[in-house]
Amino acid sequence: MVQVTYLLTSILLAGNALAFPLEDEIIDIDHASEMAKKKSKPISKPLDQKLFDRLVFMEQYASAAYCKSQQSTPGNLVTCKSKTCDLVTAANATTAIEYERKDLSTDVTGFVALDPTNKLIVVSFRGTNTIANWITNLSFDQVATHLCPKCTAHRGFWQSWLDSRTAILTAVYAIQKQNPKYQIVTMGHSLGGAIAQLAAADLRFTYKLKVEAYSYGSPRIAGHELSEFITKQGDNYRVTHYNDIVPDVPKIGMGYEHVSPEYHIEEATGVPVLPKHINIFEGTRSLEGNARHMWMTVNAHMWYFNWISACTGMVKM
Ligand SMILES: *[C@@H]1O[C@H](CO)[C@@H](O)[C@H](O)[C@H]1NC(C)=O
Numbered sequence: 551m552v553q554v555t556y557l558l559t560s561i562l563l564a565g566n567a568l569a570f571p572l573e574d575e576i577i578d579i580d581h582a583s584e585m586a587k588k589k590s591k592p593i594s595k596p597l598d599q600k601l602f603d604r605l606v607f608m609e610q611y612a613s614a615a616y617c618k619s620q621q622s623t624p625g626n627l628v629t630c631k632s633k634t635c636d637l638v639t640a641a642n643a644t645t646a647i648e649y650e651r652k653d654l655s656t657d658v659t660g661f662v663a664l665d666p667t668n669k670l671i672v673v674s675f676r677g678t679n680t681i682a683n684w685i686t687n688l689s690f691d692q693v694a695t696h697l698c699p700k701c702t703a704h705r706g707f708w709q710s711w712l713d714s715r716t717a718i719l720t721a722v723y724a725i726q727k728q729n730p731k732y733q734i735v736t737m738g739h740s741l742g743g744a745i746a747q748l749a750a751a752d753l754r755f756t757y758k759l760k761v762e763a764y765s766y767g768s769p770r771i772a773g774h775e776l777s778e779f780i781t782k783q784g785d786n787y788r789v790t791h792y793n794d795i796v797p798d799v800p801k802i803g804m805g806y807e808h809v810s811p812e813y814h815i816e817e818a819t820g821v822p823v824l825p826k827h828i829n830i831f832e833g834t835r836s837l838e839g840n841a842r843h844m845w846m847t848v849n850a851h852m853w854y855f856n857w858i859s860a861c862t863g864m865v866k867m
């Protein structure tokens with residue numbers, strides 16, 4: 551009950567933070583005692599340059615999902631007027647499908663692309679356009695999934711995947727038929743990162759596809775069993791930034807855990823990210839990376855390797 555109160559306080563403050571950007575720092579009191587329990591012990595440092603480059607590159611696909619140019623005109627080169635996906639444009643990636651569902655409660659939006667340079671089949675999901683409303687209105691309700699016994703996921707995130715699954719599968723299979731050796735990758739920022747991880751889990755388990763999942767600033771998406779299940783599947787790259795508030799909701803006390811490991815960028819908002827800034831932490835209930843912070847901000851959610859949601863105008867205020 552104590553955790554519930556703090557969570558509600560945190561998310562309400564987060565909503566207010568966007569209206570009053572100068573006061574966007576939030577004291578997350580329940581971490582004071584949690585922090586004392588465990589000292590921070592990263593796995594390795596600095597991060598391998600090759601993996602670092604891949605995290606940077608996949609972030610640009612996540613960023614591209616925010617741009618209108620990827621929401622209605624399939625068959626075009628992936629471009630970002632915000633200049634946040636230039637690496638992807640240079641790789642000559644073109645979209646196979648683009649969709650924007652305004653009619654659905656889940657609002658799932660994204661694209662599937664073919665990247666001939668890196669031999670990738672890309673499944674990218676957009677985050678929400680209204681971050682303050684979204685955090686404030688975020689529910690904690692979980693629903694059963696078919697992935698494993700007692701495997702529950704956040705109801706809204708799971709429904710978003712179910713709403714988009716058929717169109718995505720059709721596109722992925724069509725590309726795969728022509729390019730059987732291409733690697734399937736899913737990614738997204740924020741809400742998009744949440745859906746990307748569930749999509750990967752289902753594509754691996756139900757459709758026996760080999761999938762790498764890249765998420766940036768994803769909230770917690772599932773209960774203990776499903777978080778462990780997806781962790782064991784492997785090929786998960788969950789990136790968090792500094793004191794971004796979003797990866798710390800919904801709270802562990804609400805029955806939520808994270809997919810492990812966490813690639814945590816320990817550097818302030820707006821500062822260019824280097825391999826030495828990233829620490830890797832393991833454990834679905836880890837409180838050592840992002841969750842270690844007592845001061846959580848919305849601004850930190852907008853910065854990953856660039857202003858990831860810049861196409862919507864959502865950058866630091
Ligand atoms: C992308 O396409 C352009 C035009 O067809 C070509 O000049 C360029 O070499 C391609 N880039 C890569 C990385 O293949």
Ligand SMILES: *[C@@H]1O[C@H](CO)[C@@H](O)[C@H](O)[C@H]1NC(C)=O
Pocket residue numbers: 565682683684686687
């Ligand atoms: C929450 O969502 C409802 C409708 O779904 C909306 O009318 C309301 O403004 C939202 N609340 C906040 C604080 O944004």
